Amino acid sequence: MxxxxxxxxxxxxxxxxxxxSSEYADVNGVRLHYVTGGHGEPLVLLPGWPETWWEYRKVMPALAARYRVIAVDIRGMGGSGKPESGFDKKNMARDIHELARHLGHGKINIAGHGIGAMVAFAFANNxxxxxxxxAILNTTHIDESYYDFPMVPRPGDKGPHRWWLAFHQVRELPEQLLADGRYRHLIDYMFGLSLVNPEAITSYDRDVYARAYSSPEAIRASQSWFQAYQQDIxxxxxxxxVSAPMLGLAYGTFFEYMEKVLPTQGTDVRMAEIKETRNYLVEEQPEAVARELLAFFG
Incomplete structure (x- = not known):
């Protein structure tokens, strides 16, 4: 780096x-980057793709008033190491477990979005x-239903066509297509697909993410999260x-889906819907997300 x-x-x-402050720790064979601040019980925040710890910038100050906030670049993301292996979510949860122990925390609160939500769920289970x-934000852990996503959407199908799941299964070609500054196009596409208010993630923020993902090494590492899906399943x-209290945060139709699924995956589950947003709820509705997290973690 x-x-x-x-x-x-x-x-x-x-x-x-x-x-x-921006910090680093060597745990479980990988160097993890994290940003930390505040005082109180530890609250670990795990981002999703195509973001970094910066995803939580709008909620971190409010959360830090009550917690020791630790926003982590997961294995392969941003300032963290990009090894050749270890991207199954069970092992990435071990990364976070060892980081918590390294920081002197025997027990933590944890929240994740997207890929980070899968890691958070794996953490709570393992x-x-x-x-x-x-807290699980807008993404349940991958299961066998992912094998049924259509390669070609039928006319009138609702929701986004998740073509990028297949794209990330391809080895070597994405690095060639997306390197040298072209990753910004993919970032703009993903945000354009799922933002109600495009200005919620500014051009400056998108540049932050583009720099984090634009090198061939970073592209290869981020692909590895998706290429581990078979092992994750x-x-x-x-x-x-999950025996710990679990919160699901989502919007619209995915809120309805999580409301059905999460209670089958935990013994103490509550749900809250975040309005006027889609996938990037942390950046688009930070006040509502912070309010729900503060209420849940107590």
């Missing part, structure tokens, strides 16, 4: 209201003794119900 990447994360952390509460089959 370049010195400039280190400097950028430090500057971004310092730009937030409150005393936040490390129940270390889980105080868990097999791991999910062995999971029982």
């Amino acid at each position: 370049s010195r400039n990447a280190n400097d950028q994360d430090a500057e971004l952390a310092a730009s937030l209201d409150g005393d936040f 490390h129940p003794e270390a889980t105080e509460k868990v 097999e791991d999910f089959k062995s999971y029982g119900k």
